[in-house]
Amino acid sequence: MKALPLSNTSEEAIALYDEADTQKAQKKASEDNLTETVIIKEVGCFSTKQIETFKRIQNLKTAVQLGLDMHKWLMEEGLPALPAEYHALAKQVADEVLKTYPYTQLPGLPNIQDFQFVLLYRATPPTWLSDAAIRALFTKSKKTRSTDLNQVEESTLNRMLHQVGERGVDVVMLPLNFGNAHWCCVVVRVKAKRIFYYDPLNQSAYLQPAGDIAKHIKIRGLYGYDVLPETNPIQFDAFSCGVYVCWNFIRQAGAGTPVDMSVNSLPRRRFELFYYLLTGRLLTKDGSATAADDDEEKIPVPQDEDGEGDEDDVPQTQIAQ
Template sequence: MCYSWMMSAVDDQFHYEDAAALAKRMLEAWPFESLPGLVFGFELDWTPLYCARDGAWFHDNFIHAFMIVQADKYPNVTTLFLPSLHTPEMQPRSTLDTEPVHGHDGGSVFFLPLNINNNHWTCVLVDRSSHTLYCYDSFDKRSNQNLLAEVAEELKGKSLFETFQTVAAHSPIQKDSDNCGLCICLFVWRRFFKEAGSDYTATGLQRRRWDLLRTIVSFSDTSKAKETATP
């Protein structure tokens, strides 16, 4: 592991945004050192966070860690990962366990990441306040949107007992091969954090990767400080 592996072109573009200091800290840390405050069935360490570097596909645990931070800041947001599905379906798939959406005591927004074909992140966003289910695929492929629509109908039939409309979100469009995980995180983040912006250029997306990483690490540092201060 070396400094340039983490930084690539970050030095010149984000010199005054503390990216270099954060990268240096990551490279000096023991990879399996646990990060306080980020527990979801097991403790999170540094290794899934390396995917924040440019050109890497987001790790499941990186997405989960980011959403833990959002749920702490915005208590009405709940994240529930859906099991990976495939297109086209070679055989009838089993029904999804959507009971948590109905029985969860969380707030009005449910973020449901869905990995299609084990190689592309999409999501369904349930907004209870507007009675709307948003289906988002950053490639906007018809087969993916059809699958998301099926999931939405299943949610409406089994877990959402009020009348909901389904809306296919056709933008923003991903123009590369590795930012699908970032796109779904931004899809929900922009609803609460205006500073998340709408810059989907290569530079803008790289900056957002570091923003998400910084958000996760800052949350962990704050959690550690609280634990240390507790008698």
């Protein structure tokens, strides 16, 4: 008897299936090939992958529209609010907005999805600044320093106290967001030993909780610090709280003088904030407007024969009669 030239090895096993096993295998294979679809009446059938693609395109369309609105605002409001020497820079920035893909990573920031070019579009009023924009400002403003202390992964309060104790730290800022609708902040000035709390609206509904947080920080470790409110500048609209908080931090971190945050100057402040988030650099103070104010002719105050007014003789604590 001759043996057939076949073998049933483990590598090439010969398996026998009955009809039931074959039907199960065919059913499983057909289930693996199934595609989830969404049926839209009078439109058509679309797979899940197609729906996700449509959503990404819609998000991109929204981002592009925000970018176009940003370009329009830069040219129509941002540029006129700047001194003449910055007009060329404003046009250059506006051109960069047009040619840059919205999801391009911003230079000088961590390579994460939050820090993309699209977050700059939120500098256009009346759009609110997102928490990503606030964190981007802090990252840009942060000074790199060498330290022997490792970063402590603890609660926000403990991290603040840790940073206050680090060598070379002068300003620590804690942004506060209430109800995902309003920005406030607490600022610790280490050398001055003061804790400031600031609400752009200067309303008790936000100012009091911010003050409570500042006092809690004092009680938890900064006993020798004074807790003081900041009441200026005042926000005059319903959507610029993030801009005011960012400029408060820029002024505190740079130890600079307060800038004009009035309704006429806010377009310029928004442009400067946009430019700072983009480049990490602040524009210099406007020389043209300051020079014009200094050169303006002023009518001298009338003086009496002795060269002093009667009101000068009245002490400050009394009322002139």
